[in-house]
Amino acid sequence: xxxxxxxxxxxxxxxxxxxxxxxxxxxxxxxxxxxxxxxxxxxxxxxxxxxxxxxxxxxxxxxxxxxxxxxxxxxxxxxxxxxxxxxxxxxxxxxxxxx
Amino acid sequence: xxxxxxxxxxxxxxxxxxxxxxxxxxxxxxxxxxxxxxxxxxxxxxxxxxxxxxxxxxxxxxxxxxxxxxxxxxxxxxxxxxxxxxxxxxxxxxxxxxxxxxxxxxxxxxxxxxxxxxxxxxxxxxxxxxxxxxxxxxxxxxxxxxxxxxxxxxxxxxxxxxxxxxxxxxxxxxxxxxxxxxxxxxxxxxxxxxxxxxxxxxxxxxxxxxxxxxxxxxxx
Numbered sequence: 531x532x533x534x535x536x537x538x539x540x541x542x543x544x545x546x547x548x549x550x551x552x553x554x555x556x557x558x559x560x561x562x563x564x565x566x567x568x569x570x571x572x573x574x575x576x577x578x579x580x581x582x583x584x585x586x587x588x589x590x591x592x593x594x595x596x597x598x599x600x601x602x603x604x605x606x607x608x609x610x611x612x613x614x615x616x617x618x619x620x621x622x623x624x625x626x627x628x629x
Numbered sequence: 630x631x632x633x634x635x636x637x638x639x640x641x642x643x644x645x646x647x648x649x650x651x652x653x654x655x656x657x658x659x660x661x662x663x664x665x666x667x668x669x670x671x672x673x674x675x676x677x678x679x680x681x682x683x684x685x686x687x688x689x690x691x692x693x694x695x696x697x698x699x700x701x702x703x704x705x706x707x708x709x710x711x712x713x714x715x716x717x718x719x720x721x722x723x724x725x726x727x728x729x730x731x732x733x734x735x736x737x738x739x740x741x742x743x744x745x746x747x748x749x750x751x752x753x754x755x756x757x758x759x760x761x762x763x764x765x766x767x768x769x770x771x772x773x774x775x776x777x778x779x780x781x782x783x784x785x786x787x788x789x790x791x792x793x794x795x796x797x798x799x800x801x802x803x804x805x806x807x808x809x810x811x812x813x814x815x816x817x818x819x820x821x822x823x824x825x826x827x828x829x830x831x832x833x834x835x836x837x838x839x840x841x842x843x844x845x846x847x848x849x
Contacts, residue, residue: 531635534736534743536676539639541731543646543665549724550650552716558655558701562662565693566646569669572681574735580676581740583748585759588681589768592760595688596775600782602693606700607789613704614792 536577544570555620557612561605568598635675641668659697666690676747678755 547566554560572591579587612619645665649658666689673682736743753759764772 531631531675531746532744533747535635535639536672537735537743538732539642539672541728541735542643545724545728545731546643546646546650548727549720552720552723554650556655558697558704559649559658562649562655562658562697565662565689566649566665569666573669573672576673576676576678576681579678579755580747581742581745583751583754585755585763586767588678588755588760589763589771591678591681592684593771593775595684596779599688599693600778602696603782603786604789606696607786609700609704610790614790619704 533577533581536580537574540570540573540577542570543567543573555622557605557609557619557621557624560621561602561609564601565598568594631675634671638668638671638675641665642672656698656701659694659701662697663690663694666694676755677750680755680757680760 544567547563547570550563550566551560554563572594575587575591575594577587579585579591609619612624617624642665645661645663645668648661649665652658652661666685670682670685670690673679673685742748
């Protein structure tokens with residue numbers, strides 16, 4: 531398969547994630563959609579690594595996975611803290627972050 | 630054969646992504662994301678990125694998804710929130726415009742390699758040996774930085790999610806303390822009779838009221 535097909539799929543996944551971030555209001559689902567966007571970028575990185583025949587893009591993809599894991603950890607910690615304080619789990623209501 | 634696997638994996642990945650966005654229950658969204666990640670790992674394998682595919686399945690579909698499932702089970706699905714009236718129309722429109730723009734930018738970029746199958750395959754491309762060599766030589770600094778980032782994220786998550794006094798509403802704390810306990814459970818202070826037991830079980834040794842003030846001097 532040509533590299534262009536993989537790039538098209540990665541663009542579609544990225545845009546589905548972007549649309550989800552815009553339309554959904556549950557912070558959990560917004561985190562999931564952010565994962566989708568990062569995965570789309572990952573697919574493009576791996577496709578370009580295949581195109582050039584070097585592994586540097588794959589290293590980038592692995593680092594992106596590390597960043598995504600860190601982001602998920604902190605984001606889910608925030609969601610649990612919000613739930614403990616009995617605040618509404620809705621990003622439109624949670625428009626200020628202060629201790 | 631490659632085409633068949635590619636289209637199956639691509640359809641699976643896009644369907645999983647659509648499921649994440651469109652399903653109303655967050656639990657089903659998480660399951661759709663897991664399916665999406667496995668399909669994406671198949672695409673990685675087609676691109677000869679064996680180690681990235683394995684890491685994707687183990688780290689993402691394994692560890693991160695378990696974390697998500699735990700948090701969704703803890704927090705609950707919540708009320709099904711409808712999105713705002715403006716964004717419900719503008720969001721998909723924006724996503725569609727972005728998709729068209731990205732496809733034009735990627736496919737019309739003039740890169741010669743986009744319309745080929747990629748560089749000729751050399752044995753060992755994408756193997757753990759090559760990735761590890763690159764991580765420990767050329768990309769040593771990002772590698773160490775990633776480890777520090779993981780440590781900071783772990784500590785931050787513990788600090789964020791721990792139980793803090795004074796931040797929660799009072800009645801919920803009182804309700805949690807007054808929850809009836811199973812019989813024959815309690816603290817050591819109650820067993821020694823220093824603090825009266827709150828349990829309803831008459832067999833609990835600390836059920837009798839504490840007699841004298843001298844008992845209260847115990848060292849617990």
